[in-house]
Amino acid sequence: DQQVKQNSPSLSVQEGRISILNCDYTNSMFDYFLWYKKYPAEGPTFLISISSIKDKNEDGRFTVFLNKSAKHLSLHIVPSQPGDSAVYFCAATLPGGKLIFGQGTELSVKP
Amino acid sequence: IAGITQAPTSQILAAGRRMTLRCTQDMRHNAMYWYRQDLGLGLRLIHYSNTAGTTGKGEVPDGYSVSRANTDDFPLTLASAVPSQTSVYFCASSASPAGGDNYEQYFGPGTRLTVT
Numbered sequence: 720d721q722q723v724k725q726n727s728p729s730l731s732v733q734e735g736r737i738s739i740l741n742c743d744y745t746n747s748m749f750d751y752f753l754w755y756k757k758y759p760a761e762g763p764t765f766l767i768s769i770s771s772i773k774d775k776n777e778d779g780r781f782t783v784f785l786n787k788s789a790k791h792l793s794l795h796i797v798p799s800q801p802g803d804s805a806v807y808f809c810a811a812t813l814p815g816g817k818l819i820f821g822q823g824t825e826l827s828v829k830p
Numbered sequence: 831i832a833g834i835t836q837a838p839t840s841q842i843l844a845a846g847r848r849m850t851l852r853c854t855q856d857m858r859h860n861a862m863y864w865y866r867q868d869l870g871l872g873l874r875l876i877h878y879s880n881t882a883g884t885t886g887k888g889e890v891p892d893g894y895s896v897s898r899a900n901t902d903d904f905p906l907t908l909a910s911a912v913p914s915q916t917s918v919y920f921c922a923s924s925a926s927p928a929g930g931d932n933y934e935q936y937f938g939p940g941t942r943l944t945v946t
Contacts, residue, residue: 728870753934762834762920762937763873808872817888818863818935820872 722746723811725821734830738796742809742821745790749811753818754783754794757806766807767794799828833857834938836921842944843911851906851941853921861924862904863888863935864896866917873920879904911945918942 724743732738742752750771755763769776769783769792776783782795796803809821837852855862860881865873865888875888879898893915895907904923908915919942922935 723872725872755937760939762922762939764937765934768934817875817878818873820865820874822870822872 723819723821725824727824729825731827732799735798738799740794740807740824742792751812752792753810755808801828804828836938836941840942846910849908853904854902855923859923859925863922864906865920868917913945916945
């Protein structure tokens with residue numbers, strides 16, 4: 720039973736446009752949500768996070784939005800750059816700190 | 831260079847053989863984790879350790895064991911490998927296991943394991 724779901728395995732976006740990556744979850748006990756970025760042959764790296772008590776967090780070109788009533792979060796990248804091409808994992812934490820990951824979405828930003 | 835190292839980078843292993851994946855961190859983090867990454871399934875937690883001397887089971891612990899004799903090292907052992915354990919294995923660490931602002935986990939580069 721997948722508690723964190725990324726229903727789009729891939730996304731292709733033109734350079735300079737907005738990339739929107741989506742994530743849905745089922746467990747209302749999650750207290751933090753995180754996005755990780757992964758390049759081939761490397762480990763995931765932390766990108767941005769949001770507490771369950773907030774609805775938006777922004778860091779440069781990256782913004783994460785949380786809609787608790789819909790159990791949905793999204794990552795916006797504006798403007799998208801070719802270096803953003805990677806697999807993006809959504810993750811959520813339960814009290815105690817364990818991370819539950821989604822399946823990942825592969826973003827391709829085309830020049 | 832601070833961070834997490836994993837060894838080996840990749841390995842081909844015959845079914846039934848024993849294998850230990852090594853993980854070392856130099857950030858003095860309390861918590862460490864082992865994940866496996868499989869296509870379409872994302873990263874799944876195998877085992878974790880909140881502090882040296884303690885370990886716990888994650889989502890998919892069967893067929894794996896871990897130990898945490900000290901803060902820096904967290905080896906993962908496959909006692910008798912099976913083909914379904916073919917995967918990419920990532921070790922991670924975090925300053926605190928208890929959530930809050932220290933929940934961020936730092937990942938190693940991974941070990942690609944093929945069991946034939």
